[in-house]
Amino acid sequence: MIRVKFVKIVGTSLKKGTVTIKYPYEKPLITSEFRGKIEVDPAKCTGCGACTRICPPKALYLVKEGDNLVIRYFIGRCIFCAMCADICPQKAISVSHEFELATDDIASLYEDIEHDLVKCACGKAFAPKKLVNEVIEKTKLPPHLLTLCPECRRVETVKRLSFRLLGVKW
Amino acid sequence: MERLELSKVLESIARGKRSRDILLKMSKVLGRKMRNVKKVGSTSIFVEIDRDTLPKVALLVLYNEPDVYFRTMVASDERRVEGVYKLYYVFGIDSEGTNIVLEVALPQDEPVAPTIVDIVKAIDWYEMEAHDLMGIVFRDRDLPRFVLPDDWPQDLYPLRKDVSIDSIRKNYSPKAIEHARAIEAEQIVKIPIGPYHPALHEPEYFELYVRGEKVIDSRYVGFLVHRGIEKLAENMKYNQVPFLAERICGICGFVHSTSYCQAVEDALSIDVPERAHFIRSIVLEIERIHSHLLWIGVALHLLGYDTGFMHIWRVREKIMIIAELLTGSRKTYGINIVGGVRKDINKDKIEKVVKTLNEVEQEYQHLIETAMGVPQVKKRLSGTGILPRAEARALSVVGPVARGSGLARDVRKDYPYAAYHFVSFKVPVYSEGDNLARTLVRVEEVMESINIVKQLLDTLPQGPISVDRWDVEPFKRGIGAVEAPRGEVIHMVITGRYGPYRWRARAPTYQNLPAVPIMLRGVDLADAAITIASIDPCFSCTDRAIVLDLAKGSIRTIPISYITQKGLPR
């Protein structure tokens, strides 16, 4: 008459014991696939900025500081999606398992990668040295053109073309 | 067009018998007023009609058909493209899996359209939202402030293209207003629940009008977590939007990113590889399992049975771990991109997943038996919060709310997507319409989902997990729909150069909330919480679109009196 099926929970509880993990005194429960904070390898990074274009919350962004280009990683905005790691052409970004990132010093949440910029003949610093060297290696395009800024390069290309095709020298 | 030619054209466009019949009926009613009819994407037929013929079409042709349901309505500012505002009314033919979309153009200096709320009861919220956010005026009906707060400036329509996010910031800052409410009658007491109540999981505001213990009526004021997501996406790139979409909801985010990707893939006819479809379906079902387990735990907690809550969530933890193993994150998986997925599954993972699912299945069945054996649980769930079938049909409710009231609606069966063509599964339907029916629907769906995942893992095809490349064509339209744990999620995308031109994300709770006042009538106050919870409300899903700056820094500047603005008596 009185159904006591609900008492079965006692058996279940006794069998399972205690499932709580005493974090942080025990290790946290993460798998091998867990996506934590990213690490950028400054040696491999060429400063192309692809990661800053794909980053959904704009945690990675470019800052021009004088003659330097800085790729700044603000951990506070990162959503740990690892799109940057997927898209980096140099495979310079790796995903770590770190997630214990809380701090009371916001300055420590900014990580910078600095790049020296190539200066054009006209004086404008337009692209990171490493990126220009990479392009020179990969494309076999003439280096004397690639070390010019886009405006000067345009002018120089027209000059050379018009000389080669029309014999006109400027 | 001559009638004979017209019917030949319609037959070639129609996707099956039902759509052909309906298109022919429409052409009889509209005659020459039926303009451009074209196939769009893989499941939709767009019909351009005059705004004056809208009520006729809605009534005579679409809503009276028993297998046609209203799915969503999108208002779009296309003044830059064609010089008009457009309204897209999406009706779905469940039995065939076809969408009939009525495209209504409104001149830009007179964005007025007739209301069809008397015909299609479910369109109430959509018309109010279109008015609030886009400035479309619907004749012959009340258009109160709906999504935006009461003190929003009059002519600032956020979703219009000429309104930038900066100009919204400049023109609006929330103010505190004093509200005085008189008690309506001596025995009727208003009990406000929300918006920021410690026991609620999300900000929501229900006003229950009670007499003694019985609830007489209720009022819902929502959109307290409106974040401006649709507007935000218009400034993002295609592959950044899935991450935004995933954050529409903290429990069912993956359905939104899948739905968005499907809408874009539909618009641009991108051929997603098989393996990607399978992986998406597997993760979708895992999300369904964890969401239902969460809901069951919460329902048991609301009924006072906390021990059940603890145990069910203990089982759910195993699902969260395999979700992390498969996707890299316990929630907000981040593996969807337009054209496929980003993360693959290997044999090792498959083994682990299958093992865990078997354990979960066993424990879960045992726990549900035990929980249903607790006398208070069953007694309080049966016979309370009844939603009659006729009302459910009139409001086009979706998900377990519909299936608990006898309507056999499930997007996976009616408008199949991803890998659901390749699996066989049951869709549980109960006809009582009370809280117990909705609970049992969800309980059984967990078992079915475990079954589906095992089938999918078994038959996972080899191949790439995303397309190599795809090309963007602006101003193409696509619709993507997914069966979320709470019901049908439907997104519509109009493509732009680098990102979506217009994105409409409609979550299931938006469709289901109008049914709550009906369910709450005559319910005991003690059961109000479980009745509201029985639609599995996801207010974050419901409240997406427009103005984000409300939250920025305003936790400090908005005093408690702002909350009184929403109607709390003080």
Place this chain on the structure above:
Amino acid sequence: MGFNVAASLALAIVYVLTIPPILDSIERKIRAKLQTRYGPPTIIQTWLDILKLMSKELRVPQGSELSYALLLTLFILGVASSAVLSFIIASKAADALSIALALVFLASLHTVSIISSAITANPFALVGLFRSIVLSIINEVGYFISIVIALTSSALIALNLNAKTFLLLSIAALAVLISTYVACGRLPYDIHEAEPELASGTLIEFSGPALALYIYTHLVERYLLMLLAIHSLFYSIAIQLPYLLSTLLTLVLASLLYLVYGAIAPLLGRTRIDLGVKFLTASYVTTLTMWVILWSV
């Protein structure tokens, strides 16, 4: 003999005033075990919580000043009830006057609790109040009657132990156990302060030392209910034992009953007022009728 009674009285008073929070901690640990988690770290956790609350700020919300005033009355009543019941246990009293006194004190304790919810300005508390009153009316009556018939049965057993008297005691025991459980305010009958989403009773008004006082008195009251119940059921054994032993036995058995109830509560859900009323009325009417019929036979 006077010394023995005095010693028993001292034991009882000290026990009643110090042990209930420890029983509460043990109950929390049991509940945690049933829910596969750890629960409080020590057995004295509730005492530590009460002491911690004493050190917190006292903030009197607008409109609840009267509730605070009544709180002191509640606490004094609690201590007085403890004294009365300790005396009854220690001296093995079972006469009508003593029992009536005990029941009156317990009823007043409960009533003052309810009144303090009634006089608050918090609209949520009023909803819980209605349920609390309905439940209390039915259950207090049930409790009174069950204690009386239990004591009567115990007295009859003391005179003559046979099948009939044992059966009488068993029926009375059923009524006592049900009414004591409901009077504690545990699941499934915690509805006067539950539905935390809607109606949370007076607990939300009290802060700091006031809350500590309220919780302490509430725990002592729960224990006193058990004490009277065990006293009425085991009276026939108690009168045969020396004072100190019978007192100790009653105190320990009451503690065990407290913990058994604590283990049952997590297994159940919360009832609704109409379902609760139906169940309780049916139980008390049935048991009383059966008892009276059997008794008159």
